[in-house]
Amino acid sequence: MTQTPPTRPLPWLEPGEPFPPVEQAWGAHDPAPGLLAAGGVLDVPTLAAAYSRGIFPWYSSGQPILWWSTDPRMTLEPARFRLHRSLRKTLQKLLREERLEVRFDQDFERVIHACAQIPRDGQSGTWILPAMVQAYVRLHRAGIAHSVETWIDGELCGGLYLVNLGAMVFGESMFSRRSDASKIALAALVAYCRAQGIHLIDCQQETTHLGSLGARLMPRENFVQHLRLAVLQTTPRWEFSPVYWRELLPPGDDSA
Numbered sequence: 001m002t003q004t005p006p007t008r009p010l011p012w013l014e015p016g017e018p019f020p021p022v023e024q025a026w027g028a029h030d031p032a033p034g035l036l037a038a039g040g041v042l043d044v045p046t047l048a049a050a051y052s053r054g055i056f057p058w059y060s061s062g063q064p065i066l067w068w069s070t071d072p073r074m075t076l077e078p079a080r081f082r083l084h085r086s087l088r089k090t091l092q093k094l095l096r097e098e099r100l101e102v103r104f105d106q107d108f109e110r111v112i113h114a115c116a117q118i119p120r121d122g123q124s125g126t127w128i129l130p131a132m133v134q135a136y137v138r139l140h141r142a143g144i145a146h147s148v149e150t151w152i153d154g155e156l157c158g159g160l161y162l163v164n165l166g167a168m169v170f171g172e173s174m175f176s177r178r179s180d181a182s183k184i185a186l187a188a189l190v191a192y193c194r195a196q197g198i199h200l201i202d203c204q205q206e207t208t209h210l211g212s213l214g215a216r217l218m219p220r221e222n223f224v225q226h227l228r229l230a231v232l233q234t235t236p237r238w239e240f241s242p243v244y245w246r247e248l249l250p251p252g253d254d255s256a
Contacts, residue, residue, distance in 0.1 A: 013040035022054050022069035022224060034070035042135035044142050051163050051170055052231050054224045056204055058127055071220035074203040078193040080214040083248050087187065090180050091249060094152065101151040102188040102240045108140045111147040111159045115173035128173060136172070139163065146238050148189050150181045157181040160189065167233035169193060170202040186213070187248060188240060194247040196236040200226055
């Protein structure tokens with residue numbers, strides 16, 4: 001996030017004040033493309049309203065709350081997920097040996113604290129500040145935020161946390177304490193989304209890693225159109241069943 005002086009005013013939100021239209025976010029020629037507003041609060045209603053409009057918070061220590069709506073938007077269609085050969089082999093081995101278990105929401109707070117220790121690409125420190133941790137814990141308790149956890153040999157080795165509204169999933173952050181553990185969590189999320197008929201995962205920021213897994217940029221207009229319909233659909237039950245692995249590893253598929 002740059003400190004370059006803005007070329008046009010940034011709206012300041014008072015608590016409870018509605019967000020400006022996402023089309024008013026700063027563009028490519030502004031200091032911080034995608035920046036929409038500052039201020040406001042991180043309570044459950046505000047965060048739910050933000051995500052339902054394609055807006056997310058992202059700011060560093062010493063800054064006010066900053067709200068973003070990037071254009072284009074990095075997204076992952078579960079149907080386009082690339083299960084690379086090495087990860088396929090790892091999954092098949094761990095599942096065959098019954099050493100892998102994927103759990104949803106077993107220990108959300110532990111997952112988000114682990115994610116908070118990892119800087120986002122291009123940042124020297126974490127963007128998941130204590131206030132953000134507290135906010136997403138409240139979202140979790142409200143049934144809106146969830147964790148996908150990779151347990152290997154009975155230990156939590158990696159995972160991710162996300163926001164879910166209707167049939168829309170917004171990925172937030174991942175962590176890994178063992179090779180491929182965060183990728184396994186993402187693969188499990190993709191398998192779950194395929195099984196539940198969820199067609200898009202919001203990745204927010206463009207990264208080479210996500211691109212290698214099949215994520216791609218989508219014009220914000222298209223993203224918002226999909227979002228408006230998806231959030232109105234039924235919210236799925238967040239439980240993972242081993243049968244979901246069939247979405248990525250069909251029975252009898254031992255290819256490597």
